[in-house]
Amino acid sequence: MMATPGRPSQLRPWAGIRGRLAGTYFLLVAVTVLLISVALLTAVRQYYLDNIRDILDQQAGLAAQFYQSYLGKNPLVQEAPDLAAAFSATTAAAVQVLDSSGRVLADSTAASDRPNLSSAPDVARALAGKAATYSGSTARGEPYLAVAAPLAVDGTVQGAIRFVTSLAPLEALLGRLAGRLALLGILLILVMTAVGFVLAHTIVEPVQELTGVARRIAGGDLTVRARRHFHDEIGTLAETLNYMAAELARLDQLKKEFVSSVSHELRTPLTAIRGWAVSLKEGSVDPAYQEQGLTIIAAESERLTGLVEELLDFSRLEAGKLTLRRGRVALPPLLQSTVAEMQPRARRLGLTLTLDVPPALPEVNADPARLRQVLVNLLDNALKFTPTGGTVRVFAGLDAPEGRLTFGVADTGPGFTSEELARLGRRFAPGSRPGAGSGLGLALVKEILALHGGELKAESAPGQGATVRCTLPLDGMAPSTDV
Known part of the structure; x- marks a missing residue:
């Protein structure tokens, strides 16, 4: 299912953190229980098999030694029934006595048939003079373990004695053990899966709360805040979300103040233009008045x-489309021409406007029109707030160790407060004093x-004037392409 553009998609129950974490616990515990169960059952089976084999080996060896010591003087066919009967009384296994051809001479199970077992691997090795062990299944599928030992007299093999025991009881024991392990494993899987759900809940609940808070912020509610449940990464995320909401609220308030300030600045010249247009329309004949x-x-x-140009530039700035037309710029002539343009206004306001620029400064790679815009803005602020009789000084210089050119404006006006210095040059941050503008x-x-x-740097103290400095790199520190 595709998500609707612009809206968060709805998660399926098992697609979220809760489902994945619980599923991970389930798989991890299930695989662990399975591996441990297989290893345990294999170890138990091997342990019992080794014990049974050792016991049968001892009994077969004892029977072969007994035959050689006490019964070897008589033919094997004569002693076979007694030998089988004697050792069947000491073991739960079936005892078979075979001649040198592999034919069964005696069987403690009283079986009527006397098959030839020479093809059995353990019997073949025993008739060759070496004890042997073999495990297999009967025709009915019943597992068994057989141990055969040679019956020899004076180094000549007369036949073999064979101990055969059923492994069905062992398999039944292992089956019961496997059932108990399966039950224990299922219980453990259920418990650990539940633990996974509980652990996932401690993660999912704060995340869901953060999701709700984020959606409310996206909907315009900038007063909502997320709770910090734990001192972990999610708690840090909650604090970050709260900080973002506070910053958005601050910016929203600044934009409102900015719009109000711009509206006021637009209204003032429009009101003056409209007022004089109406007066002139009424037909005043006084040439001086006109x-x-x-x-x-x-x-x-x-x-x-x-003001409109500034708004357009600001719009381009917000869109990342403010363009620079670079070239090699000599700063002194640019400063001189700008100061000359502002001199009439300074004299009209009763201010002294001076220029303090060294005769020779390195050229910079810059946009001259934008640099002039920078200086005009700085001078406009300085002339606006410096009281009559004050001084405004335009300066420039070279910071050779830093490889930068410095220029700026210093005045004898009221200066900036620490709060004004902190927000100097911020977007949507109108001045706090009367006439400060947008x-x-x-x-x-x-x-x-x-x-x-x-x-852009500023130095000031209330009542002691202000110095605003601009720094520019001399060479390739400045980007070489338009922005």
Whole structure:
């Protein structure tokens, strides 16, 4: 079943962690029980077989020695019944006495038939003069173990004595043991599978809770928080999710403040333009009044255009499409021309605008239009907040050990608070003082410098002015392609 795009898929009962963990426990315990049971049954069977074989070997050897010492003077066919009867009384096995051709001369089971067993492997070896053991099955499928030993007199093999015991009791014992092991194994498998389910529950429940929290956050509820059940990886994940929700809530609030600030900045020039347009439409004949209105409309239109351009740049920045047109840039002429453009505004505000730039600075690989945008934004802020009679200084210099070029603006304005310094250049972070604007300018400055491989730094204290520095790499530290 395919998941619906955009929505989490529903897990089948055995497809999740609970099912996999319980299944793993089941397979692990089942394989372990099976291997242990097979090993145990094999060891028990071999132990009993070895014991039975040793006993039969001893009895066969004793019978052969007894025959050689006490009965070997008489023909084997004469002593065979007594020999079989004597040793059958000391063992639970059947005793067979065979002549040198392999024909049964006596059988303690009182069987009427006297087959020839010379083809039996143990009998053949015994008639060849060596004791032997053989295990097999009867025609009826009953397992047995046979031990045969040669009956010799003066080194001549007269026949063989054979002890045969049924292994059916041993197989029955092993069957009962296998049944008990199977029962114990099933019980152990059930217990361990249950343990697996319980252990999986301690994992799945927090994960399911985190899933629910994540879905609520995705639905727009940024106040929900996940509980930390244990001090483990899942607990760390819960804390990370809570941190993400808090950051999203903070960014959401910043965006709301940003929208409010931008709306206010757009409304101010639009209101001025509309007001003067209405006044001029009413047909005032005073040329000075008309000139004043047209000047204000032009200025506010330019201000509005600048704000819209900043919004467009910010949009490109958010989409990762802010483009740099690089080239070799000499910084002093760029700073001089920008300061010259801002001088009339500085004089109108009663401020002293100075330029402090060394005569020779290395060129940088940069976008001159974007660097001018950086300087204009910095000067705009400095001129806006420096009180009448104050000084605004544009400076530049070379940091040779670091291989970087520095330029910036210093003013004698009110400076920044520690909180303002901390959020300087952040996206969606409007200033806190009256007339501070939307904060778009410094956010763009920071990102433009970052695209050049540079940094934005500020030094300030309340009431002691502010110094904002921009750094640029001199060579290949800056990316060589458009971003």
